[in-house]
Amino acid sequence: MRFLKNIVTLLAAFSLVLLSGTGMVQAKDTLKIGSFLAVTGPASFLGDPELKTLQMYIEEINAKGGINGHKIEFVHYDTKGKAKEAKNFVNRLIKKDKVDVIIGGTTSGNSLAVIDIVEKAKVPFISLAGSIKIVEPVKKWVFKTPHTDKMAAEKIFADMKKRGIKKAALITGNGGFDKSGRAQCLALAPKYGIEIVADEKYGNADTDMTTQLTKIRATDAQAIINFGFGKAPAIVAKNIKQLGIKLPVYESHGVASKKFIELAGDAANGIRLPAAALIVADQLSDKDPQKKVLLAYKKKYEAKYGPVSTFGGHAYDALFITVEAVKRAGTIDRAKIRDEIEKTHGFVGTGGIFNMSPTDHLGLNLDAFKMIEIQNGNWKLLY
């Protein structure tokens, strides 16, 4: 009998805890944010800071009582950078977890793979990947926060024009990011009066690019553009130095992490690249509206995890664009959240100042990119 009594007491206590717990949370419906990121695998250096950023801020928002009383429930899956997994997980997020908003798709391949699913299911989706194809042509439910490869190419060409460079050589890898960037460079060069005199390619796993660079040396190129990420651009930089090529070198925003400077060492000095303001936050003028946001994010992230990267910043932007949209919508209705995301105006994020519209689901202009030069192993803000 005593045993039974114990059980009854235990059950009573348990249900009490349960009731009080639900009583607090159930005050308002929870907002379910789903995410699928490449936390492991070759794109982990992108996905890992993205996940950490989301987790850190969602925890903070919930601790402060949620968005207008809506707590956030966060569901996350790791795609390992594979498009097929991304598709499966987005299906799972929509059909099993029934999330209200999706933030994720670390790589362009992963994001592009899921567009038709989110469009069909009518779930707002903010992509964290670079390719312009994600938002051009505009899809009703798809948004993105990172700068596009098209913007990077334009920023580079604008800088070349300033320096009076008329002929450039292109060297790119065989990844999705590289190929997309190459296509944008080739398409945009004529607009800036620049001729692409060489178009060399390498495999992203190659360990030596001197052959391609020797070919470039034989042309009359006045500058070299390299589109890529990972260790390949560092090898390109080193090879350029070894061959004694004195031309100005441009990299893409894909190398905007300290890792690149570490890998390329001395050879990195003098390289220019377009990148988000985050990596040069402390060099911005105090009047810059972004400075406060950037330094706050940097401080918070670095206190918990170590050096920031711009990639985590994209997740920050996506999360807070969503938070603001939910605040304005005053509900967690998917269609209303979507409408409010589209109306995002003057939102100061880490990537720039976002002004979205029905025809622009990114909302950043060229000013969002800063031109940066690597000097003495550090980033130097040019303009």
Place this chain on the structure above:
Amino acid sequence: MKRLSGFAIFAAVCLLLPVIFPDNYYVTVVGLTIFVNVTLAVSLNLLMGYAGQISLGHAAFFGLGAYSSAILTIKYGLNPWLAMIFGAALVLCLSYVLSRPILRLKGHYLAMATLGLGIIVHIFFVQADELTGGPDGISGLPTLSLFGVPIDSDIKWYFVLCSYMLLSVLFSLNIADSRAGRALSAVHGSEIAAQMMGIDTAKVKSYIFVFSALMATIAGSLFAHQQDFVSPESFSFFFSIELVTMVVLGGLGSTFGAVMGAFILSILPEVLIVFEDFEVLIFGLILMVIMIFLPEGLFVSLKNRAAIMLSKRESGS
């Protein structure tokens, strides 16, 4: 009829599941992946299990089907079914031409050649961006329709993929019990002995290679339409290895073994996801335990054990 009673039960279960659980995520969403994988494993088992010819490039044929459908329908506006037939015809020619020289090889050399084939096709998908869209792949395939009914929901796809899977299982079961199947087993046992019995081993091997490739190609076309997206990494070397694992895990040479292996390898990651970081670890552990304790494969070992137990009981009574 007794011969196909197992199949009848299997088919009934597959077809009844969505009727009982129409909104279950595991049935109508994960089920689709499982059917595609089962079809592929069954087709690979024809070659590996029955004829004893290893192939590490099976994903290539799967991918060729998917890409032919995607490219022909989107870039050339072809009718989806016509595109599927074109894809199948292409693979028919390709696999037939390749089969003779490749299947002359044995053991490690055959493994190398098929591995090479898989990798070459994968590189083609990545590099020929004008045609294949490069690493980003192609999306926006037209909706497939059957007898005027558009196949546009998970449940409709369930029945389409399920039917194709059942057809391939039935085909595979029938082959095993036919003259051709016995010829294949003979080749598997000893090629020289098979030749002595008057079997044209080169012909038998190349036919089964082509059949196996064709089954995978059509699965690829259906997969492309169902996913509405194709990208190279779905057809990489690693997927070929996964298919081989499915066949071996279930039990080489048994159609239902392949079915079971594919089922387990497809459902495990979905179930294990609750363990988050330990997912891969547990996954590997399960595979190891199965292969150590049931080295003939899950289905074959269990079937043999059940048979031994039954016979013991009969002799005992």
